[in-house]
Amino acid sequence: MTGELHYDVTGSGPVLLVLPGGAGHPMGLGPLTERLAARFTVVTYDPLGLAHGRLGRPVAEQRVTDWSEGAHRVLEAVLPAGGSAYVFGMSSGGIAALDLLARHPERLAHVVAHEPPVVGVLADAARQRAMFVEVADTFRAAGLRAAGARLAAVLDGGPVPAPEDADAQPPAPGEELAGPMGVFLTRVLHPFTAYVPDVPALRSVAARLTLAAGSGSRxxxxxxxxxxxxxxxxxxxxxFPGGHVGVLEHPEESARCLVDTLWAGRSPYPAAL
Structure with missing residues (x-):
């Protein structure tokens, strides 16, 4: 993988690589990363550069391996020789974090993947993948509001609602790429939910992996x-506290939970938030 890397660095201490969800845009993560920067050198990776001037530009269908290899290149750029990093990935970023650990465990101290939609591990994987394809199809046929309602129903496990907006219509030309959600629905959702984790590779480094979900997602x-x-x-x-976006809604509690998870059984404990 070649090309420019887009990431931001704040704080000091051990390196913590943050992989946002959705299309990788770090919007809304400021309160969380500010708290984590009291303990870590927080490196927030923006795989598509959406927060770095590339929003609205053409985007190819994404591959999990491109995100994870990009994350590996970021770590190679920021880590000292022989150093290792912690990783926190959310949703689609959690999928990339799992792939990163499977491919490059040598530079990783511990990985936390929060609610990654790796439906490939489920017994009803084919059904769940098909439902995510329908979400993307709904966006292209009826727009963002209808697709968002369908996605929420899929994640909740409830009945899929019929579009209520009589004026629902396909997105205008260029609208697919005009915002992070459009990029996510058309370029990320399908290939990422089709991804199947390398379970044998993850099992070999299981001591360095924690899966997480929001208590509100039970x-x-x-x-x-x-x-x-x-x-x-x-x-x-x-x-973690909250639901799928609990890390955005409860940044202080989520930061504490993440630190507790990363430092479980380790000493010395880092300075307080």
């Missing part, structure tokens, strides 16, 4: 993917 799809992936890989599982 009974929902991505709580199930996290617990099933943890069981398959022999890794730990923990709960």
């Amino acid at each position: 009974g929902r799809l991505l709580h199930r993917t996290a617990t099933t992936a943890a069981e398959s890989a022999g890794a730990r599982f923990t709960e």
Whole structure:
């Protein structure tokens, strides 16, 4: 993989690589990363450069391996010789974090993947993948509002609503790439939910992996993917506050939970937030 890397660095201490969800745009993560910067050198990776002037430009269908290899290149750029990093990945970023650990465990101290939609580990994987394809199809046919409602229903495990907006219509030319959500629905959602983790590789480094889900996601799809992936890989599982976007809604509590998870059984404990 070649090309320019887009990332931001703040704080001091051990390196913590943050892989955002969605299309990789770090929007909304400021309150979380500010708290984590009290303990870590926080490196926030923006794989498509959407927060670095590239929003609206052409984007090819994404591959998990491109994101994970890009994350590896970021670590090679910021880590000292022989150093290792912690990784926190959310949603699609959590999928990339799992792939990064499977491919490059030598530079990673511990990885936390929060609600990665790795439906490939589930017994009903084909059904779940098809439902995510329908979400993308809904966006192209009826626009963002209808697709968002369908996606929420898929994640909740409830009935999929019929579009309520009589004026629903396909996105205008260029609208697919005008915002991070459009990029996510058309370029990221399908290939990432089709990804199947390398479970044998993850099992070999299970001591360095924690799967996480929001306590508010109990009974929902991505709580199930996290617990099933943890069981398959022999890794730990923990709960964070809130639901799928709980790290955005509860940044202080989520920062504490992440630090507790990364430092479980380790000493010395880093300075307080």
